[in-house]
Amino acid sequence: MINQFSPLINFLLDQQINLDTIILLLLFPVVVTIVVILRQVVGIKAFGIYTPSIITLAFVFIGRERWLDIKYAIMIYVTVIFVGMMMRYVLKKLRLLYLPRVAITLTVVSFSVLALLAIAGYFGRTGFASAPIFPILVIITLVEKFVTVQIEKGSRTAMILAIETLFIALIGYTILSPTTFVGEDIISFTLAHPAIVLLILPINIFIGKWTGLRLNEYFRFRHVIKKIQ
């Protein structure tokens, strides 16, 4: 990055704060706002606001060196969801109480991810095999959310929400990760003009008061709209 940092960023750097920390803390609100827009205006639900945001961070961490490493993150994500899905049918017959059931699911998911890493290492994908554990754990904990939705709203809904969450996380990743094409520009611009981040406040106030139809509702109510036109 050749551009200039704003004096504020230089001051923070002088206080020994890691540049990566500054970038994440400055841009995380932006990711959250994107989640908000996708939910309130577009109508993509995903698993709430926390899960997509935290998954985004996990993705950024995994892809911090090469942007293509995101494929490992996606593979882990898909594994977690797939195993979570399967475990529901396996455990259904055992009639277990809720919490032990989630614990067993988490166990199997952990083992599956371990197996996935082992397979990757065996085929020479050492970059994948040596992926940092913390973001992986974050993705694994997604399974509880997934199982809850599965029980409450059914597998179909859980699957849709999982895909939507992945979609949001990928958008967040593109913006937040310095290794992606847009990410680099956005980050250097923000470091030069950090005050721009404050724009998210009026944006959120506006969205918070906005009572229009969401984009997906135009589709959902298309027959009604046609009828009353």
Next chain:
Amino acid sequence: MFTLFTSSQKILGMNARNLTYIRPNNLKRAKRLADEKILSKKMLSKAGVPVPRLIAQISSRRTLENFDWNILPSSFVLKPNRGLGGDGIIVVYGRKKGKNDVWIKSNGSILTIVDLKTHIEHILDGEYSLSNTPDIAFFEERLKLSKEFRPYAYKGIPDIRIIVYNKVPVMAMLRLPTRESDGKANLQQGGIGVGIDMARGVTTTAVQGKSRIVEYVPGTRLLLSGIKIPYWDDMLRLAITAQIASGLGYLGADIAIDRDNGPVILELNARPGLSIQVANMAGLKRRLERVEGLKIKTISRGALVGKNLFGGEIEEELESVSGKSVIGSVEKVELIGINGEKTSIEAKIDTGAYSTSIDVRLARTLGFSATIDAFDKINLSEFGEITQKGMGIGKKIEEKYGKSIPHLIETSVTWSSSGVTIRPIVQITFIMDKKTITTKVNIVDRAELKYDMIIGKRNLGKFLVDVSK
């Protein structure tokens, strides 16, 4: 593009529902009441609303261990207190012959005490409750399918969802369980929602699941439209009573019909879904706006207003053909005062009268106090005896006082059985059914009368009046 915008303005979306209707009208305490089925059951029976009878409740593992299974009747329903979307409910049809501790479920499978216990443990652990917090399980009586709905329901019991806002029922649908929804009446699970004409209680259009339009009961040639809902008027009244008792300003009441006991309220909903608009092929937002701010004093009045305002599909067709809008004999009217402030009232549409008149008190709130006071001071005797037909007295008053009395435009002399009245006439602007009308109105004392305003023929040119409304 513009028409897309205006018609979408009539539809209630998630954002508007949450921000404009649920947030300000449904307070936390009232929402909790609706979410807890046992609590709302008790509250409703206190208010005199029939509900399915509570047989027993189990709130801890200890009560579960000591539970006397013999008190259960041969058919019952087991529910979680704070369940969501019909999950965790077991419907039991009867005891297995010759056995006291084995039952048969709605899908024909066998249910033992051990099965019941496991299921209740799941409920206590919060598996089916909102946000998975520990919950209470309860048994209630099983409703029996009424004759009228027998051909339409697949297993399960159909129910009628009525949305009530400001004591007015604004929209309703019949929810039918299907094979796809596994006997549950929930739309999300594949049930059918059939729109209901509010005035007549007869079904109109139907949707299955979230947005699939259907005409027949799946797998049959049974039409979904034209079903007459029994006890319709009772249901409207029950829903309004439930709204008042629950304190939920914006409520979805689910009402089922029991073969023996008639309509009972199954459940209250503080966040009723939006698919009811697809079932009815109508927008909820415009309906809610129409009843906003109305002062509804009694339950029957609320039911009547709902029927008047939201009945009749035929009328929409009429409107599009004639370009005139159809109004009932009582309509919500917004009057604009001298200083621009708005007042909402209900006005009587009177095709027998030529001109429009408003009550003295109403005129005062609109800012015509000065006019009325000055007019009252006129000594009528100075114009000599008022002869038959009033012969020009109005003209004389206008000549003499027209300039000194503010806002006075004309005077009118009206003969009736009680004698002659001379009324001041002023100009006002009012909005009825989205049309703005500026007109002359006369001011009269209507204290003894039910409505503060009557609208006469002169101002009804843009409307068709449906007296059955």
